[in-house]
Amino acid sequence: MIELKPINKQIDEKEILNLLNLKGNELVFLSGSLIQGIGNRFSDIDIFVVVEDFEELKKDETIVYNHDDIKTTFSSILGIGCDIEYWPLSTVKEIFNQINNLDKSDIDSPTLTQLDIKGYSLNSLTSFVHRFLVGKPIHNANIYDELKASTNLDKFYQFMTRYYINLVDGFYNDATGNLDKGEYETALYLARDILIKTISAYVFSQNVTLDREKWAYLNLKNISKENKEAARILQKVDKVLFYKNLETAEDLKENAEQIIILINNIINIISKEHGGY
Known part of the structure; x- marks a missing residue:
């Protein structure tokens, strides 16, 4: 049985597999916020089917979006929406192969073009x-285990930490420039957005993964339960994001300045821990 703790439900693996037209050799794994334990009653279950013969799926009329890179369809079980994605095994193997082949100079590169597969965005x-x-994994778990065991996950976490720091660098001058100009509302808006990206970088630096910035704060909160440094960061984040009275232009300016200082502090923590970035 699959435990969905955020909504106090269980689902039989067989019921999920019955939603799929399987031939036997596919890898099937479940994912998403419900599986991770951080979702809510509006969250879906993501079902991933990794297939060797991707071309054969072109004949499958149940697939809603039958694209060349990723094929997607939808279903539901026990009132829970299910997003079903089909990926070619060759692409999945290439993703992990490219991760394993990253070196320090690749990860330090500001361009981050080292994960590059034709037809796929870096985000996907x-x-x-x-x-x-x-x-x-709920079907052919041995394939899942072999892929995971053969991948240097530290390189992926380092890569994603660098990715988010690059995003911070890209927007940082916009925030400080608007602050200097006296556009305090815009400066504060940007500073808050950059802080979330900074938190995302910190999360990855702790060897924790996320795919959407909306989960950055919750991941930081979870890390802080066993990490004193993360707890101190969380306390400061809470202070600048949630417990400020913003009634005057001077309040906006001060809050934006405080967030920018916190951003720099977190980046410095990441750099000290990992010897760079």
Whole structure:
């Protein structure tokens, strides 16, 4: 039985497999926030089917979006929506092969073009890796275990930490520039967005994965339960994001400045821990 703790439900693996037209040699794993334990009653279950003969799926009339890279369809079970994605095994193997072949100079590169598979965006590739890592295999688990065991996950976490730091770098001057200009509302808006990206970088630096920034705060909160440094960061994040009275322009300016200082502090923590970035 699959435990969905956020909504206090259980689902039989066989019922999920019955939603799929399987031939036997596919890898099937479940993922998403419900499987990870951080979802809610509106969350879906993500079902990933990794197939060797991807071309054969072109004949499958049950697939709603029959694209060349990823094929997607939808279903439901016990009132819970299910998003079903089909991926070619060759692509999945290439993703993990490219992760294993990353070196320090690749990860330090500001361009981050080292995960590059024709027809796929970087976001779709890294999102798949995240969902794989937090996933639960329910069919041909040996394939899942072999792929995971053969992958240097430290390189993936380092890569994603660098990715988010690059995003921070890209928006940082926009926040400080608007602050200097006196556009305090815009500066604060940008600073908050950059802080979430900074938290995402920190989460990955702790060898925890996420695929959407909306989960960054919750992941930081979970990490803080056993990590004193993360708990101190969380306390500061709470202070600047949630417990400020913003009634005047000076309040907006001060809050934006405090967030920018916190951003720099978190980036420095990441750099000290990992010797760079």
